[in-house]
Amino acid sequence: MKISTFDLNLFVILNAIYTEGSLTKAAEVVGITQPAVSNALSRLREKFGDDLFIRTGTGMVPTQKTENIINDIQSALTLMQQSVNEPDTFDANKTSRTFKLSLGDISEGRVLPFIMKEIDQHAKYISVGSYSYKRSDQVHALATHNLDFVVDPIIPISDEINSYKVFEDDFVAIHRENHLLSQINNPSIDDILAQKHLHVSSRRTGSHLIDVELDKIGHSRNVALRCQHFLIAPTIIKSTDLVLFATRSFAKAHDLPFIEIPAEIPSMEYFLIWHKSDEGDGGHIWMKDLIIKAFVEAKK
Numbered sequence: 232m233k234i235s236t237f238d239l240n241l242f243v244i245l246n247a248i249y250t251e252g253s254l255t256k257a258a259e260v261v262g263i264t265q266p267a268v269s270n271a272l273s274r275l276r277e278k279f280g281d282d283l284f285i286r287t288g289t290g291m292v293p294t295q296k297t298e299n300i301i302n303d304i305q306s307a308l309t310l311m312q313q314s315v316n317e318p319d320t321f322d323a324n325k326t327s328r329t330f331k332l333s334l335g336d337i338s339e340g341r342v343l344p345f346i347m348k349e350i351d352q353h354a355k356y357i358s359v360g361s362y363s364y365k366r367s368d369q370v371h372a373l374a375t376h377n378l379d380f381v382v383d384p385i386i387p388i389s390d391e392i393n394s395y396k397v398f399e400d401d402f403v404a405i406h407r408e409n410h411l412l413s414q415i416n417n418p419s420i421d422d423i424l425a426q427k428h429l430h431v432s433s434r435r436t437g438s439h440l441i442d443v444e445l446d447k448i449g450h451s452r453n454v455a456l457r458c459q460h461f462l463i464a465p466t467i468i469k470s471t472d473l474v475l476f477a478t479r480s481f482a483k484a485h486d487l488p489f490i491e492i493p494a495e496i497p498s499m500e501y502f503l504i505w506h507k508s509d510e511g512d513g514g515h516i517w518m519k520d521l522i523i524k525a526f527v528e529a530k531k
Contacts, residue, residue: 251375332382333362444496
């Protein structure tokens with residue numbers, strides 16, 4: 232098969248069917264009709280002499296032939312996308328564009344006020360959406376441009392993405408004013424763990440980094456309250472005897488007293504994550520720099 236006789240747009244459609252697992256969803260991603268996708272798949276099947284995808288009750292399942300060629304096709308599409316992007320053409324003052332981010336509630340507090348202030352002053356046609364995505368769905372969302380950026384402590388294991396550490400801070404034990412812990416000289420880890428604790432997590436199951444590290448040294452927390460969002464945590468801490476393990480910058484941002492944790496606890500890290508196909512896009516570069524600056528400001 233000569234590449235000169237092959238419609239390269241068919242590779243775009245093949246990749247969309249592979250990533251979406253559906254002809255209808257692939258049509259939405261590519262921006263064409265579902266019959267046009269079906270026609271393209273027929274042409275691909277003829278070219279390769281293979282079904283390429285088998286329709287099942289759960290969607291379009293790739294054949295082994297598709298699995299054998301998809302990595303090369305995706306790499307080629309990424310290179311072509313990088314080649315046609317033109318960074319110098321992006322003008323934040325004139326361009327209308329929506330950037331889609333996946334942020335936790337703490338990251339929203341660090342990022343959104345800063346970037347929206349900049350957008351309000353210098354990029355009035357730019358808008359931002361913040362969404363929650365499961366980690367298992369992040370790479371797919373980035374690849375299909377349902378997301379532009381993810382901020383998360385965990386970098387997905389994928390050759391499709393790039394990342395940059397935007398934040399690092401150590402954990403402290405946060406408490407209310409005049410808490411018993413503030414009256415103890417050099418409180419030990421046992422003193423801290425003797426208190427009732429507040430644990431914040433949007434996940435229904437799974438251990439926090441703190442609990443994993445405490446378990447390594449034979450300790451555990453007495454969690455009296457588990458809540459989903461950090462937004463409510465300062466109010467709870469100020470009005471109860473509960474103790475919260477969170478970052479030093481979080482305590483300072485909410486004017487909460489805290490003490491050091493006398494144990495080897497790794498610092499909290501957050502990474503900015505994006506798809507390699509967006510490298511070189513002027514708007515993407517602009518927003519990436521803005522998010523990085525927001526985290527720098529959050530540490531001040």
